Amino acid sequence: MNKRLVLITAALLLVLFTGYQLKQKLETMQTFSKNDIAYGAAGKDVYELQGRLKFLGFYNSAVDGDFGYNTLRSLKWFQSEFGMKVDGIAGSKTKLKLWEATKDYKPTANELPSSNTADGGGNAQPAPDKNANLAPNNHMGLSTEDLNLMANAVYGEARGEPYIGQVAVAAVILNRVKSASFPNTVSGVIFQPGAFTAVADGQIWLTPNENAKKAVQEALNGMDPSGGCIYYFNPETATSKWIWGRPQVKTIGKHIFCK
Numbered sequence: 001m002n003k004r005l006v007l008i009t010a011a012l013l014l015v016l017f018t019g020y021q022l023k024q025k026l027e028t029m030q031t032f033s034k035n036d037i038a039y040g041a042a043g044k045d046v047y048e049l050q051g052r053l054k055f056l057g058f059y060n061s062a063v064d065g066d067f068g069y070n071t072l073r074s075l076k077w078f079q080s081e082f083g084m085k086v087d088g089i090a091g092s093k094t095k096l097k098l099w100e101a102t103k104d105y106k107p108t109a110n111e112l113p114s115s116n117t118a119d120g121g122g123n124a125q126p127a128p129d130k131n132a133n134l135a136p137n138n139h140m141g142l143s144t145e146d147l148n149l150m151a152n153a154v155y156g157e158a159r160g161e162p163y164i165g166q167v168a169v170a171a172v173i174l175n176r177v178k179s180a181s182f183p184n185t186v187s188g189v190i191f192q193p194g195a196f197t198a199v200a201d202g203q204i205w206l207t208p209n210e211n212a213k214k215a216v217q218e219a220l221n222g223m224d225p226s227g228g229c230i231y232y233f234n235p236e237t238a239t240s241k242w243i244w245g246r247p248q249v250k251t252i253g254k255h256i257f258c259k
Helices: 002-031 044-056 069-081 092-101 144-158 163-178 186-190 210-220
Strands: 231-233 248-252 255-258
Touching: 044 069, 044 092, 069 092, 069 144, 144 163, 144 186, 144 210, 163 186, 163 210, 163 231, 163 248, 163 255
Parallel strands: none
Antiparallel strands: 231 255, 248 255
Protein backbone atom coordinates (compact mmCIF):
# COMPACT_ATOMS: atom_id res chain seq x y z
CA MET A 1 0.00 0.00 0.00
CA ASN A 2 2.77 2.41 0.98
CA LYS A 3 4.71 1.55 -2.18
CA ARG A 4 1.68 2.29 -4.32
CA LEU A 5 1.16 5.64 -2.55
CA VAL A 6 4.80 6.57 -3.15
CA LEU A 7 4.50 5.73 -6.85
CA ILE A 8 1.28 7.75 -7.19
CA THR A 9 2.88 10.71 -5.36
CA ALA A 10 5.98 10.53 -7.56
CA ALA A 11 3.83 10.39 -10.69
CA LEU A 12 1.82 13.43 -9.59
CA LEU A 13 4.99 15.38 -8.82
CA LEU A 14 6.39 14.49 -12.24
CA VAL A 15 3.19 15.63 -13.93
CA LEU A 16 3.20 18.90 -11.97
CA PHE A 17 6.88 19.52 -12.72
CA THR A 18 6.42 18.76 -16.42
CA GLY A 19 3.37 21.01 -16.52
CA TYR A 20 5.31 23.82 -14.87
CA GLN A 21 8.13 23.50 -17.39
CA LEU A 22 5.68 23.49 -20.30
CA LYS A 23 3.95 26.56 -18.87
CA GLN A 24 7.28 28.39 -18.63
CA LYS A 25 8.24 27.40 -22.16
CA LEU A 26 4.85 28.50 -23.50
CA GLU A 27 5.08 31.88 -21.76
CA THR A 28 8.61 32.34 -23.09
CA MET A 29 7.39 31.54 -26.62
CA GLN A 30 4.64 34.11 -26.19
CA THR A 31 7.27 36.68 -25.17
CA PHE A 32 9.85 35.90 -27.88
CA SER A 33 9.66 34.34 -31.32
CA LYS A 34 11.33 30.97 -31.96
CA ASN A 35 14.26 32.65 -33.75
CA ASP A 36 17.68 33.05 -32.14
CA ILE A 37 18.45 36.71 -31.55
CA ALA A 38 21.96 37.71 -32.63
CA TYR A 39 24.10 40.70 -33.61
CA GLY A 40 22.53 42.60 -36.52
CA ALA A 41 18.96 41.53 -35.76
CA ALA A 42 16.15 44.03 -35.40
CA GLY A 43 12.50 43.92 -34.43
CA LYS A 44 10.16 43.09 -31.59
CA ASP A 45 12.40 40.35 -30.19
CA VAL A 46 15.24 42.84 -29.82
CA TYR A 47 12.95 45.38 -28.11
CA GLU A 48 11.97 42.65 -25.65
CA LEU A 49 15.58 41.57 -25.14
CA GLN A 50 16.86 45.10 -24.56
CA GLY A 51 13.97 46.01 -22.25
CA ARG A 52 14.46 42.96 -20.04
CA LEU A 53 18.25 43.38 -19.93
CA LYS A 54 17.70 47.02 -18.97
CA PHE A 55 15.22 45.97 -16.27
CA LEU A 56 18.01 43.85 -14.71
CA GLY A 57 20.64 46.59 -15.06
CA PHE A 58 22.71 44.93 -17.77
CA TYR A 59 21.76 47.36 -20.56
CA ASN A 60 21.96 51.14 -20.27
CA SER A 61 21.38 52.36 -23.82
CA ALA A 62 18.16 53.23 -25.65
CA VAL A 63 15.67 50.43 -26.25
CA ASP A 64 15.53 50.85 -30.03
CA GLY A 65 15.01 47.32 -31.37
CA ASP A 66 18.43 47.28 -33.04
CA PHE A 67 20.86 44.55 -31.88
CA GLY A 68 24.17 46.39 -32.02
CA TYR A 69 27.40 46.41 -30.06
CA ASN A 70 25.92 47.64 -26.76
CA THR A 71 23.23 44.97 -26.85
CA LEU A 72 25.83 42.30 -27.63
CA ARG A 73 28.00 43.38 -24.73
CA SER A 74 25.02 43.49 -22.34
CA LEU A 75 23.79 40.05 -23.39
CA LYS A 76 27.25 38.52 -22.90
CA TRP A 77 27.39 40.11 -19.44
CA PHE A 78 23.99 38.61 -18.57
CA GLN A 79 25.05 35.17 -19.81
CA SER A 80 28.27 35.34 -17.80
CA GLU A 81 26.53 36.39 -14.58
CA PHE A 82 23.93 33.62 -14.92
CA GLY A 83 26.48 30.88 -15.61
CA MET A 84 25.48 30.36 -19.22
CA LYS A 85 27.48 29.87 -22.41
CA VAL A 86 28.77 33.35 -23.28
CA ASP A 87 28.15 33.48 -27.02
CA GLY A 88 26.17 36.72 -27.37
CA ILE A 89 23.24 34.87 -28.94
CA ALA A 90 19.83 34.75 -27.29
CA GLY A 91 18.82 31.18 -28.03
CA SER A 92 16.09 29.19 -26.30
CA LYS A 93 18.03 28.67 -23.04
CA THR A 94 19.07 32.30 -22.76
CA LYS A 95 15.55 33.54 -23.53
CA LEU A 96 14.07 31.23 -20.91
CA LYS A 97 16.61 32.30 -18.28
CA LEU A 98 16.00 35.97 -19.09
CA TRP A 99 12.23 35.49 -18.88
CA GLU A 100 12.55 33.71 -15.51
CA ALA A 101 14.68 36.58 -14.17
CA THR A 102 12.30 39.31 -15.37
CA LYS A 103 8.79 37.99 -14.67
CA ASP A 104 7.84 41.36 -13.17
CA TYR A 105 9.05 43.31 -16.20
CA LYS A 106 6.53 45.59 -17.90
CA PRO A 107 7.73 47.72 -20.83
CA THR A 108 7.44 51.48 -20.63
CA ALA A 109 6.03 53.48 -23.52
CA ASN A 110 9.55 54.15 -24.81
CA GLU A 111 10.35 50.43 -24.80
CA LEU A 112 7.45 49.38 -27.01
CA PRO A 113 8.16 48.68 -30.70
CA SER A 114 6.63 50.91 -33.33
CA SER A 115 3.77 49.54 -35.39
CA ASN A 116 5.98 48.97 -38.45
CA THR A 117 8.62 46.95 -36.61
CA ALA A 118 9.37 43.47 -37.95
CA ASP A 119 8.26 40.50 -35.84
CA GLY A 120 11.30 38.27 -36.11
CA GLY A 121 14.61 37.98 -34.37
CA GLY A 122 17.60 36.74 -36.34
CA ASN A 123 15.73 36.80 -39.66
CA ALA A 124 14.61 40.41 -39.42
CA GLN A 125 16.27 43.15 -41.42
CA PRO A 126 18.45 45.44 -39.27
CA ALA A 127 16.85 48.78 -38.48
CA PRO A 128 18.76 51.98 -39.16
CA ASP A 129 21.23 52.77 -36.41
CA LYS A 130 19.71 55.87 -34.82
CA ASN A 131 22.82 56.54 -32.74
CA ALA A 132 25.40 56.01 -35.46
CA ASN A 133 27.42 59.04 -36.48
CA LEU A 134 29.68 57.75 -39.22
CA ALA A 135 33.29 58.78 -38.95
CA PRO A 136 34.89 61.20 -41.44
CA ASN A 137 35.85 59.56 -44.75
CA ASN A 138 33.98 56.42 -43.74
CA HIS A 139 33.75 55.00 -47.25
CA MET A 140 32.93 51.54 -45.90
CA GLY A 141 29.73 52.72 -44.23
CA LEU A 142 30.66 51.35 -40.80
CA SER A 143 28.63 52.39 -37.78
CA THR A 144 29.86 53.87 -34.53
CA GLU A 145 29.29 50.48 -32.91
CA ASP A 146 31.51 48.82 -35.53
CA LEU A 147 34.28 51.31 -34.80
CA ASN A 148 33.89 50.84 -31.04
CA LEU A 149 34.16 47.08 -31.48
CA MET A 150 37.29 47.52 -33.58
CA ALA A 151 38.79 49.75 -30.89
CA ASN A 152 38.10 47.03 -28.33
CA ALA A 153 39.83 44.48 -30.56
CA VAL A 154 42.84 46.71 -31.19
CA TYR A 155 43.20 47.44 -27.48
CA GLY A 156 42.79 43.80 -26.50
CA GLU A 157 45.19 42.55 -29.16
CA ALA A 158 47.85 45.26 -29.38
CA ARG A 159 47.79 47.75 -26.52
CA GLY A 160 51.44 46.92 -25.72
CA GLU A 161 52.51 47.44 -29.32
CA PRO A 162 53.80 50.67 -30.88
CA TYR A 163 51.09 52.94 -32.21
CA ILE A 164 51.89 52.05 -35.83
CA GLY A 165 51.39 48.40 -34.89
CA GLN A 166 47.95 49.19 -33.47
CA VAL A 167 46.98 50.89 -36.74
CA ALA A 168 48.24 47.80 -38.57
CA VAL A 169 46.00 45.52 -36.50
CA ALA A 170 43.00 47.76 -37.26
CA ALA A 171 43.94 47.65 -40.95
CA VAL A 172 44.05 43.83 -40.88
CA ILE A 173 40.48 43.79 -39.55
CA LEU A 174 39.33 46.10 -42.37
CA ASN A 175 41.27 44.06 -44.94
CA ARG A 176 39.43 40.95 -43.79
CA VAL A 177 36.06 42.69 -44.05
CA LYS A 178 36.92 43.50 -47.68
CA SER A 179 38.26 40.01 -48.44
CA ALA A 180 36.00 37.34 -49.95
CA SER A 181 37.72 34.79 -47.67
CA PHE A 182 36.30 36.33 -44.49
CA PRO A 183 32.94 37.55 -43.16
CA ASN A 184 31.94 40.90 -44.65
CA THR A 185 31.12 42.63 -41.35
CA VAL A 186 33.33 43.90 -38.55
CA SER A 187 31.57 41.78 -35.94
CA GLY A 188 31.72 38.73 -38.20
CA VAL A 189 35.47 39.12 -38.65
CA ILE A 190 36.23 39.78 -34.98
CA PHE A 191 34.01 37.03 -33.60
CA GLN A 192 34.96 34.43 -36.21
CA PRO A 193 35.91 31.36 -34.13
CA GLY A 194 39.62 31.22 -33.37
CA ALA A 195 40.40 34.46 -35.21
CA PHE A 196 41.53 36.71 -32.36
CA THR A 197 43.15 35.88 -29.02
CA ALA A 198 41.43 38.83 -27.34
CA VAL A 199 38.04 37.26 -28.04
CA ALA A 200 39.15 33.88 -26.69
CA ASP A 201 40.55 35.26 -23.43
CA GLY A 202 37.93 37.97 -22.87
CA GLN A 203 40.23 40.97 -23.35
CA ILE A 204 37.95 42.14 -26.15
CA TRP A 205 35.71 43.57 -23.41
CA LEU A 206 38.39 45.81 -21.88
CA THR A 207 37.70 49.53 -22.26
CA PRO A 208 39.91 50.86 -25.08
CA ASN A 209 42.06 53.95 -24.66
CA GLU A 210 42.22 56.92 -27.00
CA ASN A 211 45.22 55.49 -28.88
CA ALA A 212 43.21 52.42 -29.88
CA LYS A 213 40.31 54.60 -31.05
CA LYS A 214 42.66 56.86 -33.00
CA ALA A 215 44.34 53.83 -34.59
CA VAL A 216 40.98 52.57 -35.83
CA GLN A 217 40.15 55.98 -37.30
CA GLU A 218 43.48 56.19 -39.10
CA ALA A 219 43.02 52.73 -40.58
CA LEU A 220 39.51 53.71 -41.67
CA ASN A 221 40.95 56.80 -43.34
CA GLY A 222 43.22 54.60 -45.47
CA MET A 223 46.41 54.13 -43.45
CA ASP A 224 47.64 50.53 -43.69
CA PRO A 225 51.09 49.91 -42.18
CA SER A 226 50.58 46.17 -42.73
CA GLY A 227 50.78 46.55 -46.50
CA GLY A 228 47.46 44.88 -47.17
CA CYS A 229 47.93 41.90 -44.85
CA ILE A 230 45.08 39.76 -43.55
CA TYR A 231 47.02 37.87 -40.85
CA TYR A 232 49.45 38.66 -38.06
CA PHE A 233 50.94 36.69 -35.19
CA ASN A 234 53.38 36.91 -32.31
CA PRO A 235 56.22 34.43 -32.97
CA GLU A 236 56.90 34.14 -29.24
CA THR A 237 53.41 32.88 -28.42
CA ALA A 238 52.05 31.40 -31.67
CA THR A 239 51.13 27.73 -31.37
CA SER A 240 49.81 27.19 -34.91
CA LYS A 241 52.29 25.74 -37.40
CA TRP A 242 49.98 26.82 -40.23
CA ILE A 243 50.53 30.53 -39.68
CA TRP A 244 54.28 30.16 -40.23
CA GLY A 245 53.56 29.08 -43.78
CA ARG A 246 51.87 32.33 -44.74
CA PRO A 247 53.90 34.82 -46.83
CA GLN A 248 55.45 37.23 -44.32
CA VAL A 249 55.45 40.90 -45.28
CA LYS A 250 56.90 42.80 -42.32
CA THR A 251 57.42 42.86 -38.58
CA ILE A 252 55.99 45.67 -36.47
CA GLY A 253 56.73 45.46 -32.76
CA LYS A 254 56.18 41.86 -31.68
CA HIS A 255 53.81 41.02 -34.54
CA ILE A 256 54.66 39.51 -37.92
CA PHE A 257 52.16 40.53 -40.59
CA CYS A 258 51.31 38.06 -43.36
CA LYS A 259 49.21 37.66 -46.49
